Amino acid sequence: MVVVAPLIPPLQKVLLNSMNRSAVSIVRTSSIALLILVLIGYSIFQAQKLIRGPIIDVYTPENGVTYNQTLIEVTGRAQNIAYLNLDDRPIFTDKNGNFSEKLLLSPGYNIIKLDARDKFKNYTEKRLEVILKEY
Numbered sequence: 146m147v148v149v150a151p152l153i154p155p156l157q158k159v160l161l162n163s164m165n166r167s168a169v170s171i172v173r174t175s176s177i178a179l180l181i182l183v184l185i186g187y188s189i190f191q192a193q194k195l196i197r198g199p200i201i202d203v204y205t206p207e208n209g210v211t212y213n214q215t216l217i218e219v220t221g222r223a224q225n226i227a228y229l230n231l232d233d234r235p236i237f238t239d240k241n242g243n244f245s246e247k248l249l250l251s252p253g254y255n256i257i258k259l260d261a262r263d264k265f266k267n268y269t270e271k272r273l274e275v276i277l278k279e280y
Contacts, residue, residue, distance in 0.1 A: 148201065151250065153199065155207070164253065182212075183185055191203060193218060194225045194263070196200065196266060197225060197230050198225060198263055198265075198267030198268075199224070199225050199226045199261040199262060199263045199267060199268070199269045199272075200223065200224040200225060200268060201221060201222075201223050201226075201229075201259050201263050201271045202221050202222045202223075202224075202270055203219065203220075203221040203263055204220045204221045204222070205218060205221075206220060206257070206273060206275050207215075207219045207220065207272055207273075207276070208243070208275075209271050209274055210275050210276070210277075211275070211276045211278050212275060212277050213277075213278060213279075215249050215250050215277060216247060216248070216249055216250075217247070217248055217250060217275070218245060218246070218247055218248070219231060219244075219245070219247075219248050219257060219259075220240070220243070220244065220245045220246075221243070221244055222238075222242045222243050222244070223242050223244060223261055224242050225263050226238070226242070226261040226262065226263055227246065227262055227263050227264045228261060228262045229259070229260075229261045230258075230259070230260050230261070231246050231248070231257070231258070231259055232248075232257065232258055232260070250275065250277040251277065251279060252277050253272070254274070254276055255275050255276070255277060256272055256273070256274055257272070257273040257274075258270065258271070258272050258273075259264070259271045259272075259273075266268065
């Protein structure tokens with residue numbers, strides 16, 4: 146009968162301790178790396194507003210449209226803004242960023258200017274060209 150001698154107990158203990166330490170080290174390093182990646186991703190997500198600046202979407206009127214009435218309504222949505230102006234006159238948005246303003250057109254060719262600034266002084270502008278055709 147062959148008897149296989151077990152590893153020397155102190156040597157066995159050293160090997161188990163070193164494996165446990167390396168496993169703990171790997172888990173700790175992986176956790177820290179994952180935390181850093183999550184923080185970087187969240188920071189980029191939150192910085193979108195700063196990076197993109199103000200955004201103006203105009204629903205009505207469409208650019209180049211001809212109207213028969215002098216009173217029109219300018220509607221749209223503005224995002225990431227601190228100030229919004231319609232023809233250099235301040236207008237206001239609701240809590241979702243929607244705006245709606247009445248505007249009188251002059252006979253003939255009209256340029257409607259919407260401009261916005263965000264709290265970081267980024268600027269954007271939309272120009273619409275409409276025509277008032279009176280009979």
